Amino acid sequence: MKKAEIRKYYENKIKEFEKHNKLYFELSSPKVTDKYYDQLKKEILDLENKYYYLKNVSSPSNSLGYTPSKNFIKSKHRVKMLSLSNAFNKDDLENFEKKIFNYLSQETELEYSVEPKIDGISASLTYKNGELVLGTSRGDGTNGEVITNNLKTIKDIPHKINDKDFPKDIDIRGEVFIKKNDFVKLKNDFANPRNAASGTLRQKNAEETKKIPLNFVAYTYGYFESDKIKKQSDFLSSLKKWGFKTSEYNKILKSINDLENFHRKFENDRFELEYDVDGLVYKINSLELQKRLGFTANSPRWAIAHKFSADSAFSKITDINIQVGRTGALTPVARIQPVNIGGVVVSNATLHNEDEIIRKDIRLGDTVKVERAGDVIPHVVLVDLKKREKKSKKFIFPNNCPSCGSETIKEFNKTTKKYDAVRRCTNEGYDCEKIAIEKIKHFISKDAINIDGLGKKVVENFWDLNLIRFPQDIYNLDYNKISNLEGWGDLSVSNLKYSIDQSKKVPLDKFLYAIGIRHIGIENAKLLAEHVKSIKNFISLVNKSKLNEFLNIDGIGETQINSLKKFFENKSNYKIIEKLSSILNISDLKLNKDGKLLNNTFMFTGKLSNMSRAEAKSLIEENAGSVVSSVNKKLKYLIIGEKPTNRKVQQAKELGIKILSQKEWLNLLD
Numbered sequence: 001m002k003k004a005e006i007r008k009y010y011e012n013k014i015k016e017f018e019k020h021n022k023l024y025f026e027l028s029s030p031k032v033t034d035k036y037y038d039q040l041k042k043e044i045l046d047l048e049n050k051y052y053y054l055k056n057v058s059s060p061s062n063s064l065g066y067t068p069s070k071n072f073i074k075s076k077h078r079v080k081m082l083s084l085s086n087a088f089n090k091d092d093l094e095n096f097e098k099k100i101f102n103y104l105s106q107e108t109e110l111e112y113s114v115e116p117k118i119d120g121i122s123a124s125l126t127y128k129n130g131e132l133v134l135g136t137s138r139g140d141g142t143n144g145e146v147i148t149n150n151l152k153t154i155k156d157i158p159h160k161i162n163d164k165d166f167p168k169d170i171d172i173r174g175e176v177f178i179k180k181n182d183f184v185k186l187k188n189d190f191a192n193p194r195n196a197a198s199g200t201l202r203q204k205n206a207e208e209t210k211k212i213p214l215n216f217v218a219y220t221y222g223y224f225e226s227d228k229i230k231k232q233s234d235f236l237s238s239l240k241k242w243g244f245k246t247s248e249y250n251k252i253l254k255s256i257n258d259l260e261n262f263h264r265k266f267e268n269d270r271f272e273l274e275y276d277v278d279g280l281v282y283k284i285n286s287l288e289l290q291k292r293l294g295f296t297a298n299s300p301r302w303a304i305a306h307k308f309s310a311d312s313a314f315s316k317i318t319d320i321n322i323q324v325g326r327t328g329a330l331t332p333v334a335r336i337q338p339v340n341i342g343g344v345v346v347s348n349a350t351l352h353n354e355d356e357i358i359r360k361d362i363r364l365g366d367t368v369k370v371e372r373a374g375d376v377i378p379h380v381v382l383v384d385l386k387k388r389e390k391k392s393k394k395f396i397f398p399n400n401c402p403s404c405g406s407e408t409i410k411e412f413n414k415t416t417k418k419y420d421a422v423r424r425c426t427n428e429g430y431d432c433e434k435i436a437i438e439k440i441k442h443f444i445s446k447d448a449i450n451i452d453g454l455g456k457k458v459v460e461n462f463w464d465l466n467l468i469r470f471p472q473d474i475y476n477l478d479y480n481k482i483s484n485l486e487g488w489g490d491l492s493v494s495n496l497k498y499s500i501d502q503s504k505k506v507p508l509d510k511f512l513y514a515i516g517i518r519h520i521g522i523e524n525a526k527l528l529a530e531h532v533k534s535i536k537n538f539i540s541l542v543n544k545s546k547l548n549e550f551l552n553i554d555g556i557g558e559t560q561i562n563s564l565k566k567f568f569e570n571k572s573n574y575k576i577i578e579k580l581s582s583i584l585n586i587s588d589l590k591l592n593k594d595g596k597l598l599n600n601t602f603m604f605t606g607k608l609s610n611m612s613r614a615e616a617k618s619l620i621e622e623n624a625g626s627v628v629s630s631v632n633k634k635l636k637y638l639i640i641g642e643k644p645t646n647r648k649v650q651q652a653k654e655l656g657i658k659i660l661s662q663k664e665w666l667n668l669l670d
Helices: 003-026 033-048 088-103 180-186 195-200 206-210 234-243 255-273 287-293 352-362 433-443 458-464 471-476 477-485 490-502 510-515 521-531 536-541 547-552 556-570 569-582 612-621 646-654 662-668
Strands: 074-075 112-118 121-128 131-137 143-145 169-177 214-224 251-253 278-282 305-306 311-324 328-343 344-350 367-372 381-382 505-508 584-588 602-604 637-640 658-659
Touching: 003 033, 003 612, 033 344, 033 547, 088 287, 088 305, 088 510, 112 234, 121 195, 121 214, 131 143, 131 255, 169 180, 169 195, 169 477, 180 458, 180 477, 195 206, 206 556, 214 234, 214 458, 251 255, 255 278, 278 637, 328 352, 328 367, 344 381, 352 367, 352 381, 381 569, 433 458, 433 471, 471 569, 477 490, 505 510, 510 521, 510 536, 510 584, 521 547, 536 547, 547 556, 547 612, 556 569, 602 646, 637 646, 646 658, 658 662
Parallel strands: 505 584, 602 637, 637 658
Antiparallel strands: 074 143, 112 251, 112 278, 121 131, 121 169, 169 214, 278 305, 311 328, 311 367, 328 344, 367 381
């Protein structure tokens, strides 16, 4: 990949990381597995190591968690609460140890303090003169949320310590979690035990926190001045002496082979534990060496988390439901008997599409292997045919939408010359309830209009209460009615109203993305916005049925044009856009009127030297020019690279269009 392509790929990964970081830490509602999240972080860090010019403030090399909630007072950690780097295999462990030896400039005999990585929420406890005076969440690693009263409700956390050896001033750190048996009673309210711990601990009312059986295991310290304790294992012994719970599985091991063997055994046995774990943590046992090794920007050099591999388990399919997405896609989902996979209770698994069901011959009542990997929800891998019931029947995929009854079709793909695997509802408007709900969810999402406080669950609730039917209804909500709903107080209603009012000012490209036209993603929305310049022009083109004009945009093809036409064939879609354009302040695209290529149009053919098409296009747009995708009278310059398309060159000559080499074009830019 060229430099511009690498940068774009990197920025997309950063955006994905930001999204999942907020879901994981701030909202306690992750949509991907820990393994996927860890691999995403690793890919970003690997890119930064490989390409020196890649930097972003939101990179995992800079970000350590989540921004503390506005609902809590912030407190700065005296010693940062850093995250751990991850290892996934023996090579990663050997590389970790090699870096330690390189940093110390010698091969020192090492021993490791090993402990389970409990899947919970990190917390820091400040004791002064033996009394608990402050309790905080990890927050962004630098600042945490003050949740002292909530933490005091946990039976494992001492409020007063009278031991004569207890330090006068110390921050003790550990993990807050919920045991599996206790979570069973809460599973209807939370996705998994970690979410339950996070959501409970970060409530404003400590009396509500008190009702939930939270647990605390101590494992390290933050601020602490002492020369008496020499090893991590000694500190853990002191913690027990002072009245804290520590893990019964803590061990001291001396070699990478020992770590690997213990990890393998522990991974197999972890389902028998009372709580969820997602790996093991290895720390250099010597506190002196820890001090010498110090920290990188966001993790200690002396510790690493050895994660468990992708997990799977067998369960029985009790039902198969069809979900309808924003673009009408019908997705089959297996409802399975709840099963613990990698510490998470799973009761749903995607079957992807009709073709997958046929290929794997998946039937109701089958015992199937379910795997948690990088999917948003787990997926069915295979059927255990030995356990299939004799009277089982094949699952018949519906020919009509289960939501609105419209015909469902598989579209023919002209490129592959095959029918798509996905079956779709043919309803393009808001007449299909499920599509309408998903369209509204898309409209308010972060990359679209971005309305904080109006999440997916809220949209569903407001739909059930008949408060919302179309996107414009968001701007006419009955706040008095909402304030009387359970869970809605004056503050939350006020915050919602503020967020909705703020969303009324929106850039044109975000609006075009928000209305949810199939095949018009963020990048295509930008291309359309750059071309039409204003919402008025866009509506005018739709009115005059001049959507084919968009074929002149480099990056917009027949697929996008056909999707636009199909979308606006439904008159309700057009009326919604008209209505929204009268409610919202949709900012016109500001044009660069000072560029050297102002009012000039360009097209490329052939391979460019030392430059990607994306970078070349960006150069033209930065200098007020525009790029088109077809040879016509509006084209001023055809730029040719290696092996240009002869037909395009000939067309340009016939129309009297000026033909430039790459060098001649660059000369226009000096």
